Amino acid sequence: MNNDVFKGRDLLSLADFTPAEFLHVIEVASAQKRIWATGKRSTPLVGKAVAIVLQKPSMRTRMSFEVACVRLGAHPLIMTGPDGAFSRGESVRDTAKVMERYVDAIVVRTYAQSLIEEFAEACSVPVINALTDEHHPCQGLADFQTIQERMGRLAGVRFAYVGDGNNMAHTYLLAGALSGMDVRIATPSGFEPDASIVAQARAIAEGTGGRISVGIDPVAAVGGADVIATDTWASMGQESEHASRLASFQPFQINEGLLAHASPDVLFMHCLPAHRGEEVTDQVMDHACSIVYDEAENRMHAQKALLSLVLG
Numbered sequence: 535m536n537n538d539v540f541k542g543r544d545l546l547s548l549a550d551f552t553p554a555e556f557l558h559v560i561e562v563a564s565a566q567k568r569i570w571a572t573g574k575r576s577t578p579l580v581g582k583a584v585a586i587v588l589q590k591p592s593m594r595t596r597m598s599f600e601v602a603c604v605r606l607g608a609h610p611l612i613m614t615g616p617d618g619a620f621s622r623g624e625s626v627r628d629t630a631k632v633m634e635r636y637v638d639a640i641v642v643r644t645y646a647q648s649l650i651e652e653f654a655e656a657c658s659v660p661v662i663n664a665l666t667d668e669h670h671p672c673q674g675l676a677d678f679q680t681i682q683e684r685m686g687r688l689a690g691v692r693f694a695y696v697g698d699g700n701n702m703a704h705t706y707l708l709a710g711a712l713s714g715m716d717v718r719i720a721t722p723s724g725f726e727p728d729a730s731i732v733a734q735a736r737a738i739a740e741g742t743g744g745r746i747s748v749g750i751d752p753v754a755a756v757g758g759a760d761v762i763a764t765d766t767w768a769s770m771g772q773e774s775e776h777a778s779r780l781a782s783f784q785p786f787q788i789n790e791g792l793l794a795h796a797s798p799d800v801l802f803m804h805c806l807p808a809h810r811g812e813e814v815t816d817q818v819m820d821h822a823c824s825i826v827y828d829e830a831e832n833r834m835h836a837q838k839a840l841l842s843l844v845l846g
């Protein structure tokens with residue numbers, strides 16, 4: 535695939551990619567990672583500036599984007615708190631129209647997907663979603679890069695996500711559909727993923743040979759699974775619901791009992807931060823099957839590839 539098709543593009547949700555484009559970004563990320571490991575360096579984005587606007591807390595996203603920029607030769611501007619964007623009552627559109635005069639790309643972590651959509655619509659430079667309440671596409675790229683590296687394939691992989699029907703569930707539905715996986719989602723009743731994103735994933739899966747199933751039985755979801763993923767039971771912005779969610783989410787904890795239903799070669803994934811003793815036990819986090827730190831590392835490689843493609 536010609537890298538030029540990515541030039542100037544936004545990434546707001548993984549559904550912005552065709553299946554071939556999604557797989558291409560992952561391939562570029564792994565290729566750049568291999569070249570980096572040989573000690574070879576190149577800085578294709580010298581002279582460019584990238585704003586990284588964070589309206590929610592972040593450790594991995596902030597560090598991985600900042601380091602990705604530095605390694606590509608670009609200058610990252612980290613914008614958080616009242617000194618960041620979207621403060622002092624300025625409209626989303628005005629913010630976009632000013633920021634595009636200073637920088638070559640804008641990475642945004644915010645609450646509503648509608649805000650980043652409005653921002654990107656008004657903005658002439660590429661906008662990259664670094665997590666919204668609905669989507670976390672950069673995490674999806676990194677996680678599927680990690681599966682491809684570990685398993686040597688994505689199509690046909692049995693991928694179970696057990697937990698809250700949140701931004702990660704939505705991201706895995708789309709990533710799994712784009713890569714032709716057998717995606718099984720299990721959430722407590724009342725915490726299902728958004729029906730419109732499930733429908734979007736099913737429509738994509740029709741063209742890739744993927745399968746999408748959504749239910750409320752964690753044991754059925756992980757049966758024979760090659761990969762099991764989970765995420766926090768209360769996302770950023772839902773802290774006040776944390777205590778009241780614990781009882782309904784308890785049967786969805788990833789522990790060795792649940793793991794026993796999966797393939798003997800199962801891999802465990804978590805976008806992190808993990809809440810040990812809640813959605814996952816220490817035993818599973820520290821198990822030989824856990825690839826959580828590889829996923830975290832690949833955030834940097836995947837985002838480096840993405841920035842080099844959209845700004846190339």
Ligand code: CP
Nearest residue numbers: 592593594595805806
């Ligand atoms: N996984 C992830 O996005 O981590 P942070 O919230 O620390 O950025």
Ligand code: NVA
Nearest residue numbers: 700765769770805806
């Ligand atoms: N679902 C989590 C993911 C954190 C990376 C959240 O939105 O808080």
